[in-house]
Amino acid sequence: MDASTVRLSLLLPEALASSKRRFLVAIDEFQELASLAKQRPRIDAFAIMRSAWQGQGRVAYVISGSGRPMLEELVASRSSPFFQRVVSDERPATAAVGRGLPG
Numbered sequence: 001m002d003a004s005t006v007r008l009s010l011l012l013p014e015a016l017a018s019s020k021r022r023f024l025v026a027i028d029e030f031q032e033l034a035s036l037a038k039q040r041p042r043i044d045a046f047a048i049m050r051s052a053w054q055g056q057g058r059v060a061y062v063i064s065g066s067g068r069p070m071l072e073e074l075v076a077s078r079s080s081p082f083f084q085r086v087v088s089d090e091r092p093a094t095a096a097v098g099r100g101l102p103g
Helices: 003-016 030-039 045-053 068-076
Strands: 023-027 059-063 087-091 094-098
Touching: 003 023, 003 045, 030 045, 030 068
Parallel strands: 023 059
Antiparallel strands: 059 094, 087 094
């Protein structure tokens, strides 16, 4: 799988949504996607996600996982593609909630 295939699949929910039907996409164990960097160093999955998601107005994303430090770093680290683009919701079962991503 290459970066363009990943990007196209991330654009699918917005393409399926309409003005009358919105989508919610939940991704559990989100921190596991960091392992893609090791397996496929040419694909920056988080940067591709941010790029694809930031223009989506009819899709909300919920990211969660058991790797709380990694999730917190995704929200708080200035070097993260999601820095200041994700709303953190400190719930026991959910570390971060993203509702669209501002451009």
